[in-house]
Amino acid sequence: MGDTVTAGTVARYVGGGLVLVGTVGIGALEMALGASHPVSGEGQIEHGTLVPLEVRSYVILAGLLVWGAYAAYTTLTGTTGTADSGQGVGTRRAE
Numbered sequence: 001m002g003d004t005v006t007a008g009t010v011a012r013y014v015g016g017g018l019v020l021v022g023t024v025g026i027g028a029l030e031m032a033l034g035a036s037h038p039v040s041g042e043g044q045i046e047h048g049t050l051v052p053l054e055v056r057s058y059v060i061l062a063g064l065l066v067w068g069a070y071a072a073y074t075t076l077t078g079t080t081g082t083a084d085s086g087q088g089v090g091t092r093r094a095e
Contacts, residue, residue, distance in 0.1 A: 011070035018063030026056045 035048040 007073070008070065011066055015063045015066035015070070018059055018066065020063075022056050022060035022063065026051050026059070 030050055034050045037045050037047055040046050
């Protein structure tokens with residue numbers, strides 16, 4: 001059971017970290033250091049990014065793939081990945 005709990009913890013932190021870096025981290029970096037949005041001669045807004053859109057998308061996709069791989073692993077092995085020993089929320093142990 002310890003390996004499953006460790007794998008679940010790693011999957012949550014790595015997957016969640018990648019998704020947060022891709023959305024919040026790179027978004028904040030773009031807001032703080034990103035290029036301004038000048039208007040061209042035809043009135044079009046030219047958008048230049050500090051971090052390419054493909055890189056940002058791949059970081060988010062990698063986090064989602066980690067979560068998906070762990071979900072497939074737990075589904076195929078039939079494990080839940082929790083260490084709660086069967087005690088649900090709001091239940092009391094018989095004494």
